[in-house]
Amino acid sequence: MKWLKNIINRIKLEIQYRKKLKELRKRDPFIYK
Amino acid sequence: MITVAGGDSHVWGSELADSPHGGSNGYSRNTFTALLAGPNYTCVAYPGLGNREIAHRVIDACTLLVKSKRNLVVVVCWSWPARDSKLDSDDEVLELQNFLELYDIPYLFTCVDNCMITDNPKINWEQWYLFPPGTEPGNTLQSRGFYQWAIENKYSVGVDGHPLEDAHKDAVTLIKEKFDEMVKKHY
Numbered sequence: 001m002k003w004l005k006n007i008i009n010r011i012k013l014e015i016q017y018r019k020k021l022k023e024l025r026k027r028d029p030f031i032y033k
Numbered sequence: 034m035i036t037v038a039g040g041d042s043h044v045w046g047s048e049l050a051d052s053p054h055g056g057s058n059g060y061s062r063n064t065f066t067a068l069l070a071g072p073n074y075t076c077v078a079y080p081g082l083g084n085r086e087i088a089h090r091v092i093d094a095c096t097l098l099v100k101s102k103r104n105l106v107v108v109v110c111w112s113w114p115a116r117d118s119k120l121d122s123d124d125e126v127l128e129l130q131n132f133l134e135l136y137d138i139p140y141l142f143t144c145v146d147n148c149m150i151t152d153n154p155k156i157n158w159e160q161w162y163l164f165p166p167g168t169e170p171g172n173t174l175q176s177r178g179f180y181q182w183a184i185e186n187k188y189s190v191g192v193d194g195h196p197l198e199d200a201h202k203d204a205v206t207l208i209k210e211k212f213d214e215m216v217k218k219h220y
Contacts, residue, residue, distance in 0.1 A: 017146055020120055028113035029194050030042060030081070 034220060035103050036070030036177055037077060039091035039129075040110035043145055044078035048191030049198060060102050062117055065204035066108045069212050083116030088129040106216055107140040110179055111149050119149060123153045131159055139219040140207055146179040147173065164204070177202060186193070 010011060038044050038205040046052040046061020060076040061067060067074050077090040089106060098105055108130065126142070133140045135155075143162045145149070150163070152212075163176035172185045172192070183196035190196055 009167055017120070021115055021118060024113065024115040024120060024148060028115055031116065 034106060034216070035073040035075060035098060036066070036106045036108060037075050037091060037094050038066035038070065038108050039087045039094075039096065040066070040078040041082045041087070041145070042078075042080035042195060044076060044110050045080050046201075047080050048193055048195040058182040063198055063201055065080075065201045065208060066110065068201065068205045069108060069208060070106075078110075081116075082112060084111050084114060084122035084125040085117050087112060088115075088125040091129055092132050095132070095136065095138060099138075104220060105138045106219075107138055108212070109140065109142050111142065111144040112148065113146055121151050121153075122149060122203075123151055124158065126156055127153075130160075137159070139215050141208070141215055143208070144178040146178040147181060149174055149178065159216075164206050164207065 044064055044066050046064040049061040049063050051063055052059060052061035058095050060078065062074070065075065075094065076096045089108065091109060095107065096106060111122060111126065114120060140160055141162055142160055147163065164179060164182035166175055166177060167173050167185045177185070180196065183200035188196050188200035
């Protein structure tokens with residue numbers, strides 16, 4: 001079960017990171033795509 | 034002495050009247066970095082750059098100029114870290130800081146947005162200029178980046194939202210003392 005908890009924690013961290021990044025991107029009005 | 038400027042569209046001078054094209058040497062001479070520098074100025078900024086590319090372009094330009102034994106000064110206005118899909122740009126700042134200190138090149142850093150500012154003790158914050166905090170409701174209450182300062186002070190902007198000549202001109206009056214002090218200390 002430890003491996004499953006590790007995967008869940010990694011996914012949670014990835015979601016947190018993406019959320020923060022999305023917030024930061026909103027501060028940049030000049031993002032060139 | 035030659036001043037090398039790095040950054041994104043704000044240092045390139047997008048939407049300023051004397052920056053009519055995006056090609057080689059199409060950068061403006063009316064940005065705050067150019068006005069600080071005077072006639073001996075080279076700009077390695079470009080619209081849309083992220084901080085990784087900004088650091089590398091400045092390092093490449095300095096490497097060439099150091100070889101030709103020119104006296105250098107570097108001014109960098111860092112962009113938004115999210116352009117490199119990162120939450121901060123400490124690695125990029127430290128890479129350039131370490132390079133400049135290794136070659137004894139004086140430098141001044143600033144940024145477009147204070148989201149660049151971290152509590153990383155390895156970064157030499159003494160070499161940074163930040164624009165004064167806002168005083169109006171809704172303004173940023175901490176020291177600000179150039180873009181935040183210009184927008185919150187309601188300077189005119191172009192159709193794409195870049196602060197125009199007035200903001201750059203007034204920014205120079207704020208930064209000049211620190212820039213001159215840095216140059217005087219070194220040369």
